Amino acid sequence: MAKDPLAEAGFYFDELNKLRVLEPDVSQKTSELKEECKEFVDKIGQFQKIVGGLIELVDELAKEAETEKMKAIGARNLLKSVAKQREAQQQQLQALIAEKKMQLERYRIEYEALSKVESEQNEFIDQFILQK
Amino acid sequence: MSVVNVRRQRSNDNCAQKSHKELVSCVGWTTADELYSCSEDHQILKWNLLTRKFHLVSKIGRIEKSVEAHKGAVLAGRWNYDGTALITAGEDGQIKIWSKSGMLRSTLASQGSPVYSVAWGPDSDRILYTSGRQLVIKPLQPSSKVIQWKAHDGLVLMVDWNSVSDLILSGGEDCKYKVWDSFGRLLYSSSSHDYPITSLSWAPDGEVFSVGSFNTLRLCDKTGWSYALEKPNTGSVFSLAWSADGTQLAGACGNGHVIFAHVVEQHWEWKNFVITLTKRRTMQVRNVMNDAVDVLEFRDRVIKASLAYGHLVVATSLQCYVYNSRNWNTPLIFDLKEGTVSLILQAEKHFLLVDGAGLYAFSYEGRLISSPKFPGMRADILNAQGVSLSNDTIAIRDKSDEKVILLFDALTGKALSDGKPLTHKLEVMEVALDQCGPSTERKIALIDKNRDLYLTSARHLGREPKICKIGSMVHCMAWNDGANILCGVQDNQLTVWYYPSAVFTDKDLLPKTLYIKDGSEFSRTPHILSYVGTKVALRQGDGSLVYSSIPPYPALLHEYSTSARWEDALRLCRFAKGGTRGTEGEALVLRAFSFDPSPPSTSGKSLVAAWLFPESQSSLSLPRVQYINFIKEQPSKESSLAHMLMFSGQVQEAEATLLQAGLIYQAIQVNIDLFNWERALEMAVKHKTHVDTVLAYRQKFLQKFGRKETNKRFLQYAEGVEVDWEKIQAKIEMELSKERERAANASVRSSVASRR
Numbered sequence: 101m102a103k104d105p106l107a108e109a110g111f112y113f114d115e116l117n118k119l120r121v122l123e124p125d126v127s128q129k130t131s132e133l134k135e136e137c138k139e140f141v142d143k144i145g146q147f148q149k150i151v152g153g154l155i156e157l158v159d160e161l162a163k164e165a166e167t168e169k170m171k172a173i174g175a176r177n178l179l180k181s182v183a184k185q186r187e188a189q190q191q192q193l194q195a196l197i198a199e200k201k202m203q204l205e206r207y208r209i210e211y212e213a214l215s216k217v218e219s220e221q222n223e224f225i226d227q228f229i230l231q232k
Numbered sequence: 233m234s235v236v237n238v239r240r241q242r243s244n245d246n247c248a249q250k251s252h253k254e255l256v257s258c259v260g261w262t263t264a265d266e267l268y269s270c271s272e273d274h275q276i277l278k279w280n281l282l283t284r285k286f287h288l289v290s291k292i293g294r295i296e297k298s299v300e301a302h303k304g305a306v307l308a309g310r311w312n313y314d315g316t317a318l319i320t321a322g323e324d325g326q327i328k329i330w331s332k333s334g335m336l337r338s339t340l341a342s343q344g345s346p347v348y349s350v351a352w353g354p355d356s357d358r359i360l361y362t363s364g365r366q367l368v369i370k371p372l373q374p375s376s377k378v379i380q381w382k383a384h385d386g387l388v389l390m391v392d393w394n395s396v397s398d399l400i401l402s403g404g405e406d407c408k409y410k411v412w413d414s415f416g417r418l419l420y421s422s423s424s425h426d427y428p429i430t431s432l433s434w435a436p437d438g439e440v441f442s443v444g445s446f447n448t449l450r451l452c453d454k455t456g457w458s459y460a461l462e463k464p465n466t467g468s469v470f471s472l473a474w475s476a477d478g479t480q481l482a483g484a485c486g487n488g489h490v491i492f493a494h495v496v497e498q499h500w501e502w503k504n505f506v507i508t509l510t511k512r513r514t515m516q517v518r519n520v521m522n523d524a525v526d527v528l529e530f531r532d533r534v535i536k537a538s539l540a541y542g543h544l545v546v547a548t549s550l551q552c553y554v555y556n557s558r559n560w561n562t563p564l565i566f567d568l569k570e571g572t573v574s575l576i577l578q579a580e581k582h583f584l585l586v587d588g589a590g591l592y593a594f595s596y597e598g599r600l601i602s603s604p605k606f607p608g609m610r611a612d613i614l615n616a617q618g619v620s621l622s623n624d625t626i627a628i629r630d631k632s633d634e635k636v637i638l639l640f641d642a643l644t645g646k647a648l649s650d651g652k653p654l655t656h657k658l659e660v661m662e663v664a665l666d667q668c669g670p671s672t673e674r675k676i677a678l679i680d681k682n683r684d685l686y687l688t689s690a691r692h693l694g695r696e697p698k699i700c701k702i703g704s705m706v707h708c709m710a711w712n713d714g715a716n717i718l719c720g721v722q723d724n725q726l727t728v729w730y731y732p733s734a735v736f737t738d739k740d741l742l743p744k745t746l747y748i749k750d751g752s753e754f755s756r757t758p759h760i761l762s763y764v765g766t767k768v769a770l771r772q773g774d775g776s777l778v779y780s781s782i783p784p785y786p787a788l789l790h791e792y793s794t795s796a797r798w799e800d801a802l803r804l805c806r807f808a809k810g811g812t813r814g815t816e817g818e819a820l821v822l823r824a825f826s827f828d829p830s831p832p833s834t835s836g837k838s839l840v841a842a843w844l845f846p847e848s849q850s851s852l853s854l855p856r857v858q859y860i861n862f863i864k865e866q867p868s869k870e871s872s873l874a875h876m877l878m879f880s881g882q883v884q885e886a887e888a889t890l891l892q893a894g895l896i897y898q899a900i901q902v903n904i905d906l907f908n909w910e911r912a913l914e915m916a917v918k919h920k921t922h923v924d925t926v927l928a929y930r931q932k933f934l935q936k937f938g939r940k941e942t943n944k945r946f947l948q949y950a951e952g953v954e955v956d957w958e959k960i961q962a963k964i965e966m967e968l969s970k971e972r973e974r975a976a977n978a979s980v981r982s983s984v985a986s987r988r
Contacts, residue, residue: 191426192447192463199461206776213778217767220781231807 256484261475267482269490302326308349312356313395319359321347327361329372341370348388353414354395354613362388367402369416381416384408390432396574396615397438397454403429409443411456420456431483433472437574438615440495442481444469449483449493455759457775464491477535477549477572479512500539502764505557507544509534515546517560526560528553538576538583540764541713543596545583547573552585554596566598575614577621579667580713582642584621588612591619593626593642602645608632617662624671625690627663634659637678639690648691656680656699664709665690666716669794675733677718679706685720687732700735702742703727710763715790719763719782725750726758726768730786749780867968868975871898878902897922897967904929913945925963928955 106112112120120127256271302322309320317337318330325343327350330336341347343363350361358371367388369379386405393400399419403409405428411420427446434441440459443450449462449469467486474481481493500507504521512533517526532548539545544555546563549571554564568587575586582595590611593601604626618629624643630636635656639648647653658680666675674690685703706727709720718729726749735742756773763769766787768780785804792801859875866872870893877886883906890899896919903912909930916923927950934941941947 188447195426195448196461196463199458202458202775206774209772209774209776209778213780217779217781224784 256470256486256488256490258471259473259482259484259490261473261480261482267473267475267490269482269484271484271488302328304346307346310350310352312352313354314356317356319350319352321350321361327359340372341368349391351391351393351400352395353393354398360391360393360400362391362402364388365404367391367400367412367416369414379416383410383412386428389428389430392432392434392441394434394438394441394454396436396613397434399434399438399454401432401434401441403432403443407445409452411454422456422458427468430468430470431472433474433481435474435478436476436572436612437478439478442472442474442483442493444472444483446486449491451493451495453775455771455773455775457773459775462493466491478574479533479535494533498537500537500544501769502539502542502557502762505539507537507539509537513548517544528555528560528563535571536573536576538578540578540762541580543578543583545576545578545585547576547585552594552598554583554594554598556596564596564598566594574612575616575619577616577619579621579623579642581623582621584619584626586611586614586619591626591628593621593645601643602641604628604638604640604645604647606630606638606647620663620665620676622665622667622674625665625674625676627665627676627690629660629663636660637663637676639676654688654690654697656686658682658684662708664711664718666711666718667713668716668790673733675716677702677709677711677732679709683707685709685722687718687735689736698736700739702729702732702735707757708760710760710768712763712765712787714765715787717763717782717786717790719760719768721754721758721760721770722748724754724757726754726770726780728782731790747782747786754778867972868893868895870895871971874898874902883908895971897925897964898971900926901964907933909933909943909946913949917949922963923949924953924955925960927953928957928960931955 110121112122112124114120114124114127122130256269259267259269261267302320302324304323306320306322309318311318316332318332318334319327319340320330321327323346325345325347326339327341327347328336328339340359341361345364348362350359352359353369357373358369360367360369362368363380365382365384365386365388366380367383371378383402384404384406386407388402388404390403391401393414398414400412400414400416401409402412407425407428409422409429409432410418413419425445425448427448429443429445431444432441439454441452441454443452446468447463447465449464449472451459451461453459464485466483466489469483469485469491471484472481473483479495481495483491483493485491494512496509496511498509504519506518506520508516508518510516513530515528515530515534515537517528518524519526528546530546530548530551530553532550535547535549537544537546542557544553544557546553546555547568550568551565552568552573568585570587570589573585573587575584577584577586582593582601585592585594588611590603590605590609591614592603595601606628608631610631613631614628618631620627621642624641625648626640626642628638628640630638630653635658637654637656637660639654640646641648654676656678660678660680661683662679664677666677672691675687676690678686678688680686683705684701685706686699687702688699689697703720703722705723706720707722709718711718716731716733718732720727720729728747728749729742729745730747731745732742734745754770754772758770758772758778761769761771761777763782766782766784768782770778770780772778788804789801792804863872863875866875870889874886874889874895877883877889883902887899887902890896890902896915900912900915900922903909903915904926909926912926913923913930916926927946930941930946941950
């Protein structure tokens, strides 16, 4: 097959019979490359988006974990202090109970004294009736 | 009063008022309803409890003067009672006195450690301050003695000194509060609390005090035991202040709250009525006989109340209400001039109100009867121990000279016995007037500093009254409301003087009229609250109420004797004697009774005596009976009265009575009988009769003892006078018949007069 003089000069015809300075193969490859590149960029973009979402999610998670952690610490401290609070409360109640006990004791003594007075008075009444 | 509760006032959600951002360090009242509080947030708040508002003062309030007082912080400052001097104490350990205008008067003390608290003494002439673990009382006069004692095991943080009761309070880091008297003797020490005592305050009347600590507010009696405990969630209570009427309490709290407390649930008891202050303005009256309940409402808060003699007297901040126990629905109401009644005393016919300005006696109809006044009166520091009221007399211990008791007529307010007060030889601690009998026989009982109990007449004419000791180691006393019977706590036992006036007749009789109840049923030093009817109510050292019943016979006897129902008295005596126990005392009181010299007619009394004495073989009583009979046989009223006076040892009065009646011989004879020769001779010479009688008796007396006459006057008169016994006897007989004749005439005359 004879060499195309055009080809030699570096000119080619493509399928649409337009004159080209690039070899059709190369041209095809180039356009393929371009396509692939585009695809690649798209994919990268998509990837980035996905990763961004992920990061966001993880961040949120971290934050939540942090608050939960704080909550846990707080609860743990609260728990610790509840014991102390109870102790204080107990102390207070005990003081109040002691106070009431003292009052009860006072009432008991008063009651005893009054019972004694009552018995004395009854005795007097009996004596009075007997004498009459 | 038996139970008092502290409650947070004005708190719908039961939470104290939050107002400051930082801890509140100090509170103080200006009037009964206005309070200032200061805080570390640099603000002073003014609280008005009536309108429920408060004002900020720090930004607009003008600071009058600011003085650099101490190096380091000023820890305490207090005005004296009349507001003329300010005392400050600081971290630099110095105590300084300032004038009203802020001029430094003197630096009273200086020490190496900070002074945390300082207080004025009752007369503003002494100060009390803290020095580490010690308390120091320092008089303002530089030469006077300083008292210093170790008070607590930790730093003393707070002190207070009450001007009415003269008691000292201290609280410290050893978590205890203690009550001291002004000599530094410990009266009460509390058990250890959980936290240091950060504040203390006496109520103005000195009956109760409040104690503040971490989350704790306590109300205590002056004897130390605790009425009520509150556990408000406030942090440490740094300062406590009572309002002037002693009903409201404000506390400055560590968390910025100011708490208000109000004293409620006081009890009053009389016979079958129990009254409780349920709310600030509401009282509940319970009749325990039929369980009927009445509720009394007042327009203002109740400040003081008193229940006795069938009447309830309630003083609110503006008005006074008088209820009769028969009718609780319609009180008698009248307005009060000053709002802060500090004391109410009751007698059968009227009552006495004491406020800051003076004393006022009102009848139960609400009429002002009198208002006794005396120079140097400070009515605000009078307490129930220092004032006593009876139907006709008011007795007040003079605060400026405690040996002196001022006596006033309750109906006119004028001083009795020409304004001459009763003066005892020692400081008087407690006075009490008897409640019954005629005003001329009013007796006053007093306890002095040595705790000796004395009795004397409140109304005396001219001469100094006899002050007779009737008991020792007496802590407190009370007269019965219906008879002149006195009871007292004597060295831990309850002693009842059935007839204390017996001491004026004969000291030996007094012990026989005593009724002593064993003290084993009472614990620590009981205090008598009341003696109504046959029931004595006592408050023990631990705060419990105990009652003791006294046999009813003596009171009945008193009643019979005052109404001269001697036959009934006699019957009662027979009845009491026939009883099995506790009757001896009654019989003995009778003995004393029969010697009561006051009413001249002794027929009924001697009847009782005659019945009593044949049985009792006591050697003590026989000569007395004879003397009583002798008195009965006296020919005239005057001489029996004179011998009655003699019997009770009032010789001079007896003589005066006889002389007044013109019975000169009898007067001379009285002196002869007493071996009072000089006086007899003097009178005989003066009246120019019976000189020979005196000489004759004198001779007889000297012969009997085998002595010789040495008295110059007797020797002198013996020379000129012949002693003839027969003549003397005849003369005496003549005198006696003369007297008889006169007495007969007098009785005829009086009977004629009565017929007309």
